Amino acid sequence: GKQYYMKKRGEVLSDSITKFTSEKFPAKRMVWQAICECGKRSRPFFVNGTMDSEMYISKCLHERLLPFIKEHNVPCIFWPDLAPIHYSRAAVQWFEDNDVLLVPKTANPAAVPEDRPIERYWALCKRELKKEPKAAKTDKDFRYRWKRASSRVSLETIKSMMASVRDKIKSRSQLTKIEELMNEF
Numbered sequence: 001g002k003q004y005y006m007k008k009r010g011e012v013l014s015d016s017i018t019k020f021t022s023e024k025f026p027a028k029r030m031v032w033q034a035i036c037e038c039g040k041r042s043r044p045f046f047v048n049g050t051m052d053s054e055m056y057i058s059k060c061l062h063e064r065l066l067p068f069i070k071e072h073n074v075p076c077i078f079w080p081d082l083a084p085i086h087y088s089r090a091a092v093q094w095f096e097d098n099d100v101l102l103v104p105k106t107a108n109p110a111a112v113p114e115d116r117p118i119e120r121y122w123a124l125c126k127r128e129l130k131k132e133p134k135a136a137k138t139d140k141d142f143r144y145r146w147k148r149a150s151s152r153v154s155l156e157t158i159k160s161m162m163a164s165v166r167d168k169i170k171s172r173s174q175l176t177k178i179e180e181l182m183n184e185f
Contacts, residue, residue, distance in 0.1 A: 005158050029142055032060045034068055035121050036076065037162040039155030042068040053090040057110050061094055069100060077169060079103040081118055097183055104171055117161040124153045 006011055028049055034042040047055070054110055067134045069076045080086035087105045096100040113119045128149035136142035 001064075029139070031065070032056075033150065034065055035118060035158050036072065036077075037102070037159065037165065038072070039158040040068075040071070040163075041150065041158065044143075044146060044150065046139065046146070047137065051085055053085060053088045056088075057091060057094050061091065061098075061100075063102070063122045066098060071124075075101065077101045077103060077166075079108070079116060079118070079165065079169060081113070081116060082108060085160055107169070117158075117165055120161050121153060121158065121160065124157065125150045128152045 005013065030047050030049070030051065031044050033044040034045075045059050045064055047059075051060075055109075056133055065078065069078075076094065080103070082105070085091060092102065094100075108116070126144070126149075129145060132145060132149075136145050
């Protein structure tokens with residue numbers, strides 16, 4: 001926003017006050033986190049810039065998603081957003097190799113992001129982050145603020161967002177494995 005300074009006649013202001021520089025494209029900070037029907041959330045993974053498939057599989061899927069799924073004693077279905085990395089060949093192969101049911105891309109329409117609970121979770125977390133008086137300056141500060149903001153989204157809120165997820169997946173899915181699993185519940 002605008003900033004105003006008072007100066008006395010003849011006073012010379014330093015360049016730090018009179019010149020303002022900003023980056024055209026500030027550095028990106030990405031967060032990956034999973035949520036489940038019982039209201040729990042996985043450990044977040046933070047990265048500056050973008051992720052490649054190898055990093056996504058090792059840091060997000062193998063180190064975070066798989067242990068998160070194993071905490072639950074019921075079959076889980078992973079419904080990611082439409083980031084291309086979620087449906088890369090290597091990632092899809094990882095899901096198959098680890099018996100993680102993935103909502104197929106064909107059943108995950110781009111035009112209906114509000115149906116994906118993770119999109120609403122991100123919106124709530126971002127709303128909490130915006131309540132902060134200033135943006136995070138360091139990675140450590142951002143991580144702290146994200147953990148604090150995401151913890152303000154209650155378990156009950158996550159459960160409510162996830163309440164109809166199985167019905168939504170079932171209505172969109174053409175995968176027999178997922179339909180069979182859904183009928184078990």
